[in-house]
Amino acid sequence: MxxxxxxxxxxxxxxxxxxxxxxxxxxxxxxxxxxxxxxxLNVVASDREGRPVENLAQEDFTIxxxxxxxxxxxxxxxxxxxxxxxxxxAGVYSNRIDELGSAPSAATVILFDGLNTPFxxxxxxxxxxxxxxxxxxxxxxxxxxxxxxxxRVLQDFxxxxxxxxxxxxxxxxxxxxxxxAPLYDPDVTAAGHFGSWLGExxxxxxxxxAADRAxxxxxxxxxxxxxxxxxxGRKNLIWVxxxxxxxxxxxxxxxxRKRPGSEKIPETERAVRALSxxxxxxxxxxxxxxxxxxEYVGDLRNPRLKNPDTSGxxxxxxxxxxxxxxxxxxNNDLAAALRRAADDARASYVLGYxxxxxxxxxxxxxxxxxxxxxxxxxxxxxxYYAQPGEPSEPWYRENVLDAAIWSPLDASGLGxxxxxxxxxxxxxxxxxxxxxxxxxxxxxxxxxxCALDTWVVxxxxxxxxxxxxxxxxxxxxxxxxxxxxxxxxxxMLVEQVSPEPGTMVLRVLARDVASGVLGSVTIPWKGSAN
Numbered sequence: 291m292x293x294x295x296x297x298x299x300x301x302x303x304x305x306x307x308x309x310x311x312x313x314x315x316x317x318x319x320x321x322x323x324x325x326x327x328x329x330x331l332n333v334v335a336s337d338r339e340g341r342p343v344e345n346l347a348q349e350d351f352t353i354x355x356x357x358x359x360x361x362x363x364x365x366x367x368x369x370x371x372x373x374x375x376x377x378x379x380a381g382v383y384s385n386r387i388d389e390l391g392s393a394p395s396a397a398t399v400i401l402f403d404g405l406n407t408p409f410x411x412x413x414x415x416x417x418x419x420x421x422x423x424x425x426x427x428x429x430x431x432x433x434x435x436x437x438x439x440x441x442r443v444l445q446d447f448x449x450x451x452x453x454x455x456x457x458x459x460x461x462x463x464x465x466x467x468x469x470x471a472p473l474y475d476p477d478v479t480a481a482g483h484f485g486s487w488l489g490e491x492x493x494x495x496x497x498x499x500a501a502d503r504a505x506x507x508x509x510x511x512x513x514x515x516x517x518x519x520x521x522x523g524r525k526n527l528i529w530v531x532x533x534x535x536x537x538x539x540x541x542x543x544x545x546x547r548k549r550p551g552s553e554k555i556p557e558t559e560r561a562v563r564a565l566s567x568x569x570x571x572x573x574x575x576x577x578x579x580x581x582x583x584x585e586y587v588g589d590l591r592n593p594r595l596k597n598p599d600t601s602g603x604x605x606x607x608x609x610x611x612x613x614x615x616x617x618x619x620x621n622n623d624l625a626a627a628l629r630r631a632a633d634d635a636r637a638s639y640v641l642g643y644x645x646x647x648x649x650x651x652x653x654x655x656x657x658x659x660x661x662x663x664x665x666x667x668x669x670x671x672x673x674y675y676a677q678p679g680e681p682s683e684p685w686y687r688e689n690v691l692d693a694a695i696w697s698p699l700d701a702s703g704l705g706x707x708x709x710x711x712x713x714x715x716x717x718x719x720x721x722x723x724x725x726x727x728x729x730x731x732x733x734x735x736x737x738x739x740c741a742l743d744t745w746v747v748x749x750x751x752x753x754x755x756x757x758x759x760x761x762x763x764x765x766x767x768x769x770x771x772x773x774x775x776x777x778x779x780x781x782m783l784v785e786q787v788s789p790e791p792g793t794m795v796l797r798v799l800a801r802d803v804a805s806g807v808l809g810s811v812t813i814p815w816k817g818s819a820n
Contacts, residue, residue: 328642332614333669334670335666342637346663349662362642364641364642385811398431402419405495408496437507438495440696441514444484472751503535504536511565519702524635530628536561542653545652546680574609574617612672695799701808718786723779724742726775734766738767742801745760746759748793795812798813
């Protein structure tokens with residue numbers, strides 16, 4: 291593990307490496323394909339009473355992929371702990387909360403979904419938010435997001451949970467309902483986002499966005515998975531919703547391809563890829579609480595009994611099973627379900643292996659993990675989609691980065707650390723250090739090659755894209771430059787930006803074309819780089 295302060299020193303003294311790297315960049319289109327793929331499984335082991343089992347060894351486990359035993363190449367035990375945060379120096383921004391020490395060694399995200407919850411069930415979900423916020427304890431590192439027309443961050447891992455509880459408890463609801471309340475303004479407080487979300491719910495989003503609810507939801511799931519990708523330990527997404535538009539019932543997923551007449555890419559395939567890469571366990575929680583066994587429908591003169599629709603419970607169970615989570619439904623105590631899911635993050639085992647099959651054709655492959663200890667009950671994802679590499683064509687690369695622009699969460703897959711300093715003429719200089727450990731280099735005729743897309747985007751207060759600087763960097767490094775890059779902890783890219791009038795934030799994005807890992811950093815802009 292690199293020392294973060296050494297990485298910062300690399301920003302100051304790594305300019306020579308950066309100049310060499312950029313000078314050797316060859317502007318050409320070349321497809322890159324990964325040749326070795328590891329599958330990682332996060333396994334929760336507990337006894338019959340639900341207490342964690344913490345003394346298992348590698349030899350206690352056996353992995354079967356499609357019925358074939360695989361050799362365990364990675365094994366480690368991870369226990370939840372909170373580290374003291376390390377503040378960033380002035381003018382430095384990073385998406386590496388795992389390096390900064392502010393991240394927990396296990397992560398739990400709670401997503402209260404107002405977009406996919408019918409209006410009649412939303413009051414119950416709102417009450418559960420306030421109840422859960424009031425139960426947060428010092429040391430809890432639980433992120434709390436809400437979903438309206440888009441995702442909103444009420445609390446991330448680096449925030450004080452008691453501050454959130456107090457803000458929501460004192461919330462007065464002064465904001466008028468609107469579908470135009472800002473999603474990305476860094477000055478909006480948690481209570482402000484909560485109020486905006488409640489205002490959006492008054493529009494009955496379930497019906498208002500009926501045509502693209504699934505599309506908006508998948509984009510939000512991708513953003514959350516990308517945000518959590520590099521965090522260590524168990525990662526849980528507790529999804530509280532009335533319906534769940536993502537189904538994992540299909541036996542295979544088609545490879546992404548450009549649709550005639552459409553610039554959109556298959557979001558389900560991307561969502562599954564992001565969930566798998568982050569190894570994110572989804573806990574589905576029915577926001578309706580206790581569902582009556584039957585209900586009367588029709589007019590008062592001719593009422594009739596109708597059984598409730600429970601088809602969504604099948605979707606909930608399958609989504610949880612194929613990601614390693616749990617499904618909670620027909621239960622009035624949602625706060626207890628949330629606590630149970632959070633408890634699963636206390637301790638877990640990571641098992642990694644390189645599949646012996648060569649069938650990366652998008653089909654679902656069942657996985658079974660066995661343990662020698664009879665008292666241990668295991669929870670893990672019971673398979674994965676053997677997806678091929680992501681396309682390297684420009685249309686796909688542009689679509690992925692364009693979607694990332696509008697995420698309120700920074701993606702952590704590709705480590706980025708940005709130092710902002712003044713430049714002449716009112717411009718600013720961005721020194722962007724890219725973590726070399728997250729890049730895929732290939733040897734070709736004595737050179738180390740890597741394809742890296744970078745964007746710097748300016749967004750105004752009306753949440754419009756003002757200006758974009760996009761580059762496709764095809765790097766070809768000789769042995770000496772490659773050695774210097776890896777020893778320095780990464781390579782440095784330098785961008786000079788002239789902020790346009792009205793710019794609210796700068797978003798720096800970078801994506802490794804070979805592996806598809808994505809990184810982004812959000813920089814609030816207040817008119818000065820000092």
